[in-house]
Amino acid sequence: MTAVATAVPAERIAAAVQGERLWQRLMAMARYGETAGGGVNRQALSPEDIAARGQLIGWARARGFRVFGDAIGNLFVRREGTDPSLPPVVSGSHLDSQPAGGRFDGAFGVLAAFECLEAFDDLGLVHRHPIEMVAWTNEEGSRFAPGAMGSMVYSGALPLDRALDATDATGMSARDALAAVSAATVDIEPRKLGTPISAYLEAHIEQGPILEAAGLPIGVVTGIQGARWFEITVEGATAHAGTTPLASRRDAFQAAHRIIAALNEALADPAGPTGPTRLTIGRFELEPGSVNSVPALARFSIDLRHPDSGQLQALAVRVEEIAATLAAPCTAACKPLLTIPARRFPDRVVDLVAGASQSLRLASMRLPSGAFHDAQFIAELCPTGMIFIPSRDGLSHNEAEYSSPEEIFTGARVLAVALAELAASIESSWKA
Numbered sequence: 001m002t003a004v005a006t007a008v009p010a011e012r013i014a015a016a017v018q019g020e021r022l023w024q025r026l027m028a029m030a031r032y033g034e035t036a037g038g039g040v041n042r043q044a045l046s047p048e049d050i051a052a053r054g055q056l057i058g059w060a061r062a063r064g065f066r067v068f069g070d071a072i073g074n075l076f077v078r079r080e081g082t083d084p085s086l087p088p089v090v091s092g093s094h095l096d097s098q099p100a101g102g103r104f105d106g107a108f109g110v111l112a113a114f115e116c117l118e119a120f121d122d123l124g125l126v127h128r129h130p131i132e133m134v135a136w137t138n139e140e141g142s143r144f145a146p147g148a149m150g151s152m153v154y155s156g157a158l159p160l161d162r163a164l165d166a167t168d169a170t171g172m173s174a175r176d177a178l179a180a181v182s183a184a185t186v187d188i189e190p191r192k193l194g195t196p197i198s199a200y201l202e203a204h205i206e207q208g209p210i211l212e213a214a215g216l217p218i219g220v221v222t223g224i225q226g227a228r229w230f231e232i233t234v235e236g237a238t239a240h241a242g243t244t245p246l247a248s249r250r251d252a253f254q255a256a257h258r259i260i261a262a263l264n265e266a267l268a269d270p271a272g273p274t275g276p277t278r279l280t281i282g283r284f285e286l287e288p289g290s291v292n293s294v295p296a297l298a299r300f301s302i303d304l305r306h307p308d309s310g311q312l313q314a315l316a317v318r319v320e321e322i323a324a325t326l327a328a329p330c331t332a333a334c335k336p337l338l339t340i341p342a343r344r345f346p347d348r349v350v351d352l353v354a355g356a357s358q359s360l361r362l363a364s365m366r367l368p369s370g371a372f373h374d375a376q377f378i379a380e381l382c383p384t385g386m387i388f389i390p391s392r393d394g395l396s397h398n399e400a401e402y403s404s405p406e407e408i409f410t411g412a413r414v415l416a417v418a419l420a421e422l423a424a425s426i427e428s429s430w431k432a
């Protein structure tokens with residue numbers, strides 16, 4: 001039985017999506033790196049990430065889909081179109097997680113895309129463009145900075161060697177960690193970085209409270225706010241806690257404390273704590289880390305977000321100024337780790353996603369993303385959009401992260417309709 005994508009009604013395409021199959025795959029994927037707290041710790045290029053990739057490849061092989069991998073470990077699963085020479089329509093997200101992450105961040109987008117490929121296969125759907133699922137390497141950036149590493153390298157925003165030189169807290173390079181991934185996935189076909197993509201859609205949990213508060217099942221994402229990461233290293237001198245007068249110390253912790261207090265003040269949003277500025281100090285280390293020795297070194301991270309690019313840039317300049325001026329009698333180095341520009345998605349794709357939701361008589365709302373995503377970089381290559389589903393209590397980057405089977409199913413149905421339409425109709429004229 002064949003069904004030509006342009007001729008198949010949305011309801012019929014959505015009906016081929018099997019919510020139970022998708023939920024089971026999500027729960028199976030959640031066992032890779034599962035934590036006692038009910039979440040996952042599946043950090044990029046870890047043994048858990050490698051095992052999860054192996055599971056995904058196994059599912060793809062069982063379906064007869066072709067599997068490709070590129071030089072930074074991005075994984076592609078392909079369902080052929082009637083014109084294999086056309087760039088594929090791609091959909092996916094990431095399999096890596098935060099250290100205390102949830103079961104749905106990233107994995108929902110990867111497995112919803114895989115479910116769409118299966119549903120199209122079950123339906124015998126015929127589409128011009130090939131359709132591919134993608135799992136981008138290291139979106140979280142928790143183990144190796146920067147985040148969105150796989151999509152940045154793929155889109156040319158980050159040189160491959162710079163990415164591979166990144167090291168984790170143990171000093172292991174992404175290059176060495178990736179070698180273990182390549183060894184575990186030898187039989188997949190090579191994919192060149194930057195291979196053209198005709199359109200990209202990413203389904204993701206909202207990771208915030210907006211859809212749940214509005215009681216809506218679908219978010220039509222209009223764009224993503226910008227993000228800046230820094231690593232501040234404050235250097236002083238260690239000394240005896242009992243004999244060294246405070247006046248003669250070069251205490252790296254006290255200097256870091258001054259800098260952070262000044263950042264909290266200088267970067268405070270004029271609208272107060274409910275304003276749009278997001279400042280997060282997520283990691284803080286002291287050396288030598290002994291109760292009775294003055295800290296010689298303090299190293300901490302800064303994650304800074306703002307929906308307005310100009311504001312974000314101004315705040316970033318303040319970070320560098322404050323670190324430089326308040327460190328004395330220590331010194332402070334401010335190392336930029338990640339710069340993600342704010343991104344607006346093209347109206348053609350945003351409207352297509354809204355139309356797909358409407359064709360299934362689902363209420364939706366348009367909203368920007370507070371979290372960054374791989375879509376931010378793939379939008380450089382092709383017309384791009386995102387679909388959100390609600391997050392319970394707006395919680396994410398937390399083991400209690402949750403979206404219901406119904407919400408997961410609904411999101412995958414909208415994704416399927418949107419993908420089928422893109423694969424049938426996308427023209428290069430769509431470039432934003």
Ligand code: HGY
Nearest residue numbers: 139140147370371372
């Ligand atoms: O940090 C982020 O915004 C993404 O969830 N990794």
Ligand code: MN
Nearest residue numbers: 094105106139
């Ligand atoms: Mn994510």
Ligand code: MN
Nearest residue numbers: 098105140397
């Ligand atoms: Mn995340």
